[in-house]
Amino acid sequence: LNSFGNFTASADPLPSWAESDSRDRIIEFVAAVTDPQRPEYVTPAERIAVFDNDGTLWAEQPVYFQLIFAMDRLAQMAKDDPSILTTPVLQAAATGDLKTVAEGGHDALIEVLNASHSGVTVDEFQSAVADWLETARHPETELPYDQMTYQPMVELLRYLRDEGFKTYIVSGGGVHFMRVFAEEAYGIPPEQILGTYMDTTYDSADGGPVITKADGIAFVDDKEGKPINIERTIGRRPILAGGNSDGDFAMLEWTTAGDGPRLGVLIHHTDAEREWAYDRESPIGKLVDGLDKGPDMGWVIVDMAQDWSRIYTGAN
Amino acid sequence: LNSFGNFTASADPLPSWAESDSRDRIIEFVAAVTDPQRPEYVTPAERIAVFDNDGTLWAEQPVYFQLIFAMDRLAQMAKDDPSILTTPVLQAAATGDLKTVAEGGHDALIEVLNASHSGVTVDEFQSAVADWLETARHPETELPYDQMTYQPMVELLRYLRDEGFKTYIVSGGGVHFMRVFAEEAYGIPPEQILGTYMDTTYDSADGGPVITKADGIAFVDDKEGKPINIERTIGRRPILAGGNSDGDFAMLEWTTAGDGPRLGVLIHHTDAEREWAYDRESPIGKLVDGLDKGPDMGWVIVDMAQDWSRIYTGAN
Ligand SMILES: [Ca+2]
Ligand SMILES: [Ca+2]
Numbered sequence: 001l002n003s004f005g006n007f008t009a010s011a012d013p014l015p016s017w018a019e020s021d022s023r024d025r026i027i028e029f030v031a032a033v034t035d036p037q038r039p040e041y042v043t044p045a046e047r048i049a050v051f052d053n054d055g056t057l058w059a060e061q062p063v064y065f066q067l068i069f070a071m072d073r074l075a076q077m078a079k080d081d082p083s084i085l086t087t088p089v090l091q092a093a094a095t096g097d098l099k100t101v102a103e104g105g106h107d108a109l110i111e112v113l114n115a116s117h118s119g120v121t122v123d124e125f126q127s128a129v130a131d132w133l134e135t136a137r138h139p140e141t142e143l144p145y146d147q148m149t150y151q152p153m154v155e156l157l158r159y160l161r162d163e164g165f166k167t168y169i170v171s172g173g174g175v176h177f178m179r180v181f182a183e184e185a186y187g188i189p190p191e192q193i194l195g196t197y198m199d200t201t202y203d204s205a206d207g208g209p210v211i212t213k214a215d216g217i218a219f220v221d222d223k224e225g226k227p228i229n230i231e232r233t234i235g236r237r238p239i240l241a242g243g244n245s246d247g248d249f250a251m252l253e254w255t256t257a258g259d260g261p262r263l264g265v266l267i268h269h270t271d272a273e274r275e276w277a278y279d280r281e282s283p284i285g286k287l288v289d290g291l292d293k294g295p296d297m298g299w300v301i302v303d304m305a306q307d308w309s310r311i312y313t314g315a316n
Numbered sequence: 317l318n319s320f321g322n323f324t325a326s327a328d329p330l331p332s333w334a335e336s337d338s339r340d341r342i343i344e345f346v347a348a349v350t351d352p353q354r355p356e357y358v359t360p361a362e363r364i365a366v367f368d369n370d371g372t373l374w375a376e377q378p379v380y381f382q383l384i385f386a387m388d389r390l391a392q393m394a395k396d397d398p399s400i401l402t403t404p405v406l407q408a409a410a411t412g413d414l415k416t417v418a419e420g421g422h423d424a425l426i427e428v429l430n431a432s433h434s435g436v437t438v439d440e441f442q443s444a445v446a447d448w449l450e451t452a453r454h455p456e457t458e459l460p461y462d463q464m465t466y467q468p469m470v471e472l473l474r475y476l477r478d479e480g481f482k483t484y485i486v487s488g489g490g491v492h493f494m495r496v497f498a499e500e501a502y503g504i505p506p507e508q509i510l511g512t513y514m515d516t517t518y519d520s521a522d523g524g525p526v527i528t529k530a531d532g533i534a535f536v537d538d539k540e541g542k543p544i545n546i547e548r549t550i551g552r553r554p555i556l557a558g559g560n561s562d563g564d565f566a567m568l569e570w571t572t573a574g575d576g577p578r579l580g581v582l583i584h585h586t587d588a589e590r591e592w593a594y595d596r597e598s599p600i601g602k603l604v605d606g607l608d609k610g611p612d613m614g615w616v617i618v619d620m621a622q623d624w625s626r627i628y629t630g631a632n
Contacts, residue, residue: 209566227518250525
């Protein structure tokens with residue numbers, strides 16, 4: 001069966017995608033922009049593809065995995081020094097009380113992020129993330145978080161690279177957090193990961209210079225921030241963009257409004273059985289504008305339940 | 317002669333470098349990190365090389381070329397609408413009066429940049445830069461500015477890429493300005509150009525979304541800002557860094573303090589005859605710390621007069 005699986009994979013670039021209009025349109029787009037004989041041809045240098053991460057490349061329920069990491073880390077830090085839990089929000093976070101953190105809204109989130117993400121060097125922070133990924137398990141699937149990547153999207157990323165695309169993550173998640181697993185999980189190197197970031201400081205200490213994470217979010221890579229960050233950092237307009245929520249609307253709009261062939265792809269979470277079903281009313285991954293306006297803009301709306309024959313990389 | 321020139325270039329990766337210790341040390345470093353049999357071997361993915369631009373890859377006298385562009389653009393804009401010159405500084409800038417602008421210090425510089433660089437879309441701005449490069453000539457050399465690139469550095473960039481390095485610019489100059497010419501001049505694509513940037517806004521207008529340059533500098537890519545930007549954007553510590561002023565000190569320090577083989581390169585402007593000679597006392601490209609501490613840190617100090625057999629790409 002294994003060798004048959006390999007055979008299938010080499011014949012079919014998207015083996016975990018069911019026969020579907022979504023799959024056909026993606027393959028047709030790639031065929032068009034990579035064929036020098038066709039008018040839609042795009043040179044390799046301009047084949048930039050950008051993808052949101054949470055809810056697009058891996059799962060995001062019951063809450064963004066980075067927030068689970070933040071709360072786990074806070075609990076761990078409090079074991080050594082309980083006095084760091086200076087507010088009711090931090091005390092709640094350290095016990096895994098998501099409800100209280102969520103009720104605190106944006107301010108509570110920043111409080112938890114500052115307490116768990118700052119005051120350490122980038123190297124220390126990334127070691128902590130790596131350690132957490134080794135041992136933490138998702139409360140429902142019991143999978144390691146970095147095995148809750150979507151196998152169809154891992155295949156799509158690889159397919160695009162095989163066809164000369166440069167694949168990027170452009171995510172509301174933190175750059176330092178994502179860089180720990182994205183190369184192994186998605187084949188995307190650190191320099192192709194854009195995201196939210198906190199301020200950092202550079203200090204030339206006795207033991208050599210260090211870069212330390214500071215309090216406060218310097219840039220939020222969400223909504224209009226996504227095309228702004230793409231323009232600022234990549235300096236080219238992508239020809240393909242994938243996302244799953246209204247936080248990706250501007251990125252897909254910016255991408256698909258360019259001249260020539262463009263593709264926008266939205267992952268619609270329709271699979272309550274194998275994953276989660278949510279869109280218009282969800283506090284995480286809210287999707288309204290994309291469903292209302294995306295189809296008229298030519299975007300592919302992926303129906304997860306129908307279009308994907310497999311969900312997680314870490315489970316068949 | 318032309319075919320002989322090509323033959324020489326293919327035999328010698330750095331034909332515009334004189335026989336010198338600087339040249340030998342660069343070639344020895346590249347040989348060491350690219351040979352899988354040697355302990356200093358570095359995988360291609362980690363072969364990140366970063367370079368300052370002004371004074372390192374192209375000239376910067378009598379003043380940063382981007383400031384000359386800003387003043388020229390202001391003069392052009394004032395032809396259509398003289399009322400934009402609302403202050404004595406802007407009036408001076410529009411007449412090319414560098415002295416008054418320089419005396420105004422940082423505030424005057426920001427004033428000139430805001431007036432000449434903001435309120436236009438990125439596309440419009442970059443068209444204006446391209447038009448300027450076509451026609452503007454340097455007051456002393458009479459060369460187009462983008463031919464005042466240093467031929468030895470253009471060769472070094474190409475040599476590094478041929479040896480599997482990824483070459484980046486990390487400059488105090490503006491990203492939108494540099495991206496107009498850097499790909500043709502240096503072979504460095506937009507996504508490998510880091511620099512200072514202004515805020516931009518994303519607006520979804522009737523004619524399609526636009527990204528517009530706004531007033532104010534959002535990030536200054538100089539001094540400690542350079543390693544911070546490298547860490548944030550590239551996410552790997554470079555193994556080679558080149559610069560020419562104390563604005564590059566932190567970048568070279570960060571690069572060369574890493575484990576394993578590292579190389580720092582400082583261009584010392586010693587050539588009053590073919591270029592300019594300046595260092596400790598210069599308002600542009602001031603170099604003190606690099607000369608005092610660089611040699612002990614193992615940095616290569618390039619003596620432009622001695623080590624380069626040719627200066628500008630655009631002139632023999
Ligand atoms: Ca998302
Ligand atoms: Ca410089």
